[in-house]
Amino acid sequence: MPLLLLKDLPRYECLLEGAKVFPELDPSACEAYLHLLRAGDEVFSVTERNLAEHTISQGRFSVLMLLWNSTQRRTSAGEAVEPCRPAGPRTPAELADAAGVTRATMTGLIDTLERDGLVRREPDPDDRRMMSVRLTPKAEDFVAALLPAHFRIMARLMAPLSETERKTLVSLLTKILQSANELTSTPPALSASS
Amino acid sequence: MPLLLLKDLPRYECLLEGAKVFPELDPSACEAYLHLLRAGDEVFSVTERNLAEHTISQGRFSVLMLLWNSTQRRTSAGEAVEPCRPAGPRTPAELADAAGVTRATMTGLIDTLERDGLVRREPDPDDRRMMSVRLTPKAEDFVAALLPAHFRIMARLMAPLSETERKTLVSLLTKILQSANELTSTPPALSASS
């Protein structure tokens, strides 16, 4: 449960009320914003609860998935196929980058994964600064056993939406993601108006 | 940044590929799921960054908003109006409930808010187990100064969507929220299929 947001979303009339006090308040934008965070949080915590039953956190699971993705690529790379991702992350720095966390955070995650016997750190023979992180066989079994339930949860979450609605949702979310990225890459003009 | 999720979303072909290995993988559901978490995370972190410029976290901000909502209600309650919320939370337990965190977490948040001079704890005269949490004048100014920028961010995030699209988004998210709540309230049937 990452967010900490209002559990009960405000009613639309309240937003209209608020817009009288704050002219900056765009009611429909605010409503969409709150619903997005609320739904994201709830969906997140549903999958998190499932993962927790297998005594693993979202963060550690993401690391396992990234590494597992890499091994899948290697093992099935007899032919020149699988162009899904360029290489597959191996070092802590690559993993941190792929997962969108800092290297310090990744150090901590790998620490606990290694303590639990799911990954191993191996020094890079060429560059002694670097480490290579590898899944243990135990982790591969673990992930393979975990994924079916994980995918079932996703399917159930999205069950009420038709294929068309899913596509619509994805395209709307993509637009929002783009505008968020623009806001991110444009640090100025924050408290000042446009 | 709560999530720790893949920064680059997998391409749809990869999901189709994965569905061959895992029959439980519903590609369009998975795509919608990943986009939802990704967009939610990004939007969250955009607003978080804005709040951080005012040296406050999302969690503390939520607490301030809940309390501020209450005070607004009281001060303008000369007439019998504002039915937006029944009462407005005042005690740590009510705040925790409204914010969707545990009481222990709320204790920590109030601790830091009190340390920063934004709230005060006052003992309840009737029930000596209870505390009443109040905003300081400093906090009221702080929130009032913060909100315009906060609302502007929301408006910019949602700028690419038309009013119709926003309504569509809200209705799709509401459906997902409902199915998430059903999954939450139905603890069994997790790893087992339906």
Place this chain on the structure above:
DNA sequence: CTTTTTTAGTTAGCCACCTAACTATCTGCT
């Protein structure tokens, strides 16, 4: 009127996120 149970809040300890500072190594410039 005691005793038990429930409730409000806190404390303690874990995890995962962050930033900043540090060590070790490699790279590049002169």
Place this chain on the structure above:
DNA sequence: AGCAGATAGTTAGGTGGCTAACTAAAAAAG
């Protein structure tokens, strides 16, 4: 060759989430 700067990873310390165990007070049971 030798040193400055870049890079990989870790460490240290802070925050905000959690659960579980605790204290104090109120409510319920006898």
